[in-house]
Amino acid sequence: MAVDLSSVLHELAAGEWVSGERLGARWGVSRAAVSKHMKRWRPHLEALGLTLCSERGRGYRLSKPIDLLDEGLLSAAPVPVFARVCLDSTQLEARRLMLDRELPFAVVSEHQSSGRGRRGRVWQSGFAEGVWWTMAVELPCAPVQLGGLSLAIGAALGDCLERECGVAVALKWPNDLLLDGGKLGGVLLEVSGEAEGPSHALLGVGLNTGRVPPAVDGQQAASLALGQGRRSQLLVSLLSACWTVLQRYPESGFSPWREKWQARHAWQGRQVSVTGAALSEACSGECLGVDEQGALLLDVGRERRRVVSGEVSLRCR
Incomplete structure (x- = not known):
């Protein structure tokens, strides 16, 4: 062999x-x-x-044991899973596989050399120190209808992690998952398609499960404390949670997950500042949560401001 x-x-x-x-x-x-x-x-x-x-x-x-993903256990996932040892990134591998593979499917890897998050930030991917995957799907709706999808995924992941790991996950708009104030993981969604649909989505998720990675851009990290052999089972549960959202979302939109997202919102009612390429200047105000489309709502003086750009960053004042 x-x-x-x-x-x-x-x-x-x-x-x-x-x-x-x-x-x-x-x-x-x-x-x-x-x-x-x-x-x-x-x-x-x-x-x-x-x-x-x-x-x-x-x-x-x-020198230390490693908890490798079990392809036998991954066969219980709701979509075919392509498991790799090392990749540049699961998202890039999913793009390559889309050229000759039927959708849906998911790509997982023990390690990524070029994993990335929102706004091109580097995603730390220590070997077997987390679960990171990209799911490739076709959805029977127009891309414009998927504005709140990443938030719905975040809410579903939070519920799943609470059930499976007993942890209280908070959400930071738009796509961060927090644990005890540190960044546990994130969601990265890329959507393409014709104006009337269908849409092709690459849903990327990364969660830390091993050693706590170093801080990035001043943001402290967090990690789950998983026992040996838990990563594969957890990954199947998380993939199933995402798949449930993806099946329902084209018909329901963000509404069924809005209250769940609001309940986990880390900065609900807090004074925050929002900056981003789509804003001519930073704006500050009380964070009111999100609307039915997943847009962030701010109370800026006597004016309610609606922020929709995916390039927005959020910081406590």
Whole structure:
């Protein structure tokens, strides 16, 4: 069999010593060949932040166990899932697959080298330290009807995480998920299509489940404390929650999720400042939540301001 990076990771994922003899038997190669394979893949593992340990008489192990996604468990997801070890990003891979694959499907990866969030920000993707995926779907509606879809997804993810992990997730307009004030994850939605429909959507979601990543642009991060073996089960539940929203949204719009979103709104009733490329100047006021289309509502003096641009950033004053 071909000894690729995935083969090495699956054999050593438990973080326990595995002899060269056992690895050779599993791979159908000699112990000398095992040594050559390990020498070949060691720098690749180091690039992923993983340390390969070797010791005469004991064999090989990773310095810590890793919780790899289980493709068998992922088969329970509501759409076909393409699982990868390393990618530039799940979104770019989904675009490539859309050229010759039927929709819907999802792409997940243990690691992304070029993951991104809103406004082109880098998304930190430590190896097996989170769940990040892109779902590619066709929706029977015009792109203009999907303005509040990412907010509906955020509300559904918050409910799912509360059920599955017992955590109270808050939402920051438009697409951030917060835990104890830190950024737990985010939603990235790209929509294209004819003016009358149908629409093609790439729904990207990233959630931290391992070590807490460093702060980005002054925003502290947060992470779930998942036990070993939980990532695959959680990912299936999250994909199912997203799929439920995607099936209902073309008919219902944002309305069924508005109250759920408002209930999790981190800054409801707070004084905030809003800036963005679509605004001629920053505006400040009391945050009133969102309307039926998912637009942000601000009380600016005696005027109610409606903000719809996806390029808006929100900061507490």
